[in-house]
Amino acid sequence: MPQQVRGVIARAKGSPVELVDITIPDPGPGEVVVDIAACGVCHTDLAYRDDGINDEFPFLLGHEAAGTVESVGEGVESVAPGDFAILNWRAVCGQCRACKRGRPQYCFDTFNAEQPMTLADGTELTPALGIGAFADKTLVHAGQCTKVDPAADPAVAGLLGCGVMAGLGAAVNTGGVARGDTVAVIGCGGVGDAAIMGAWLAGARTIIAVDRDRRKLDWARELGATHVVDAGSADVVEAVQQLTGGFGADVVIDAVGRPETWKQAFYARDLAGTVVLVGVPTPDMRLEMPMLDFFSHGGALKSSWYGDCLPERDFPALVDLYLQGRLPLEKFVTERISLDSVEKAFHAMHEGAVLRSVVIL
Template structure:
């Protein structure tokens, strides 16, 4: 009888309990089973969602193996995997359409209700199973994922930049292009110019928007937003952002407003910034207890659409290679999102800088 494969012992960032600082611990990552691939992680972005897991805002299935915005090299493939081979350069996705759920069967795989993940979890050395953040867990030297989560891309893009399309850049770009449907000549306002908001600005600009208005409370972020395609900026710390956006759009409001913050205040601002029949896209992740109240008469009278955007309504196998190509042809500067590179044991400090708004993205390099 063949012997069972030996799990791979690697260093990884783990959130052991709610609100506690993360720790770098040895963990065991299994070899790939049927339909799975093992990826040697090269770089992984530090995303707000990882902080949400650490704080218990996503769930309570501690301990969590954090990290999900990653690029790396396929090291091994399990039985039945086609289209991927050891040595392939991939970006990891937390959506891997199953092809069989009611959404996939209706031709809407970007809404897949049964996204694929690896069947077996990584564990601590004592056998305690770890819950992988967004089904990935890539703050680790190796990650085990479903084959559909590993999207092959052009290896010319450096991993520090390429990995960011695995979550934040894709979410923001897709919020504008897919969920918001920004088109040629549209006016767009984006509230919050962190990594996701900046990607939404870039997406709106690439989609042909005539005016892209960046709204934030930090001048430094607003300055950076112009590099991603913002035509106008509004510092809302001491300014009525709704009035400012209306003034910049001839008194009408924007055709598409993207809330990349996700608080009740920014959502109400986004609602009021829309032109008649305009679209509000919420891509910022709210806290679990956040609530918003809007007048029903205004909902009816203003028309349009209020649309949440999960992952920018993306289809990774289609969209990741496109974004990499845009980067390589200098139409989308992914390198500009990388504020700093850090080591695994610097993730907790990177969370602090992220909270303070000091970075677009810290990226762990392995």
């Protein structure tokens, strides 16, 4: 039977979010109902509310989530009722050209649940990133559930579903940071700090955090940065070069996604170094640079989608490292809040007061 549960929705552009009753259908073929334990408050959810993604209101917000599989539909074999899982928005299809070329981390045809979740009056909801986890329960495709060790704290594990994985993967998967490398990360919010942690995990010898907010730079030090640069008072390119023997960093990660920060990343890298863009630009942003500079600097210019992760490979491995005490993911959880506090969490995030607020259900 369909279930009625609580969920946080964005009904119109810029309007405060609302906690309302929503209807979750029984899982159909290939679908799963998940009892949500925790869900992080990500900037992408705010972008949905403010019409920065699309205009398919009303949205059921939330996507950085972990919980317990409650029921599964026909044909589901990857998870079973009672499994503890992290939700992801890359349900690999196995059939597209990327998958068939052995690059499933770039899957071009990921799955979502086919049945809609609705308001009590039958209005269909658009779930954020195909998940919609600011709710007691949600309906997703089975491929969006990655089974992990249930010993993990759900508030910590759920963050791998988006921001932490995006940043950590930008360093490890996309940037290919290796032991002994020098790394600079521009922008030290949740994604940037996760990139710093990824560089630390990979064994980088120098990790430079760049931001204008001293509080964020302090967080970056706690998460692995060896040096910090206040972008409000220093020339970023010169500072990074000075901290890397005058050469520039081997890998520079732009976690902001603006033309000026991307240029800083480009010129702050060593010859043949790598630039990774993980911050998301807006459609109106433009970049103008001398073409000769692209040729003369060499190296690689990359964009990182979801940290180029493969959830079934990366989530269990990272959770294991966390449980072994080798990856302090708990440092990203600034506060634990209730489901009716999402709007307040958006304000705290906008003010830079938190790395992550996490809704506990």
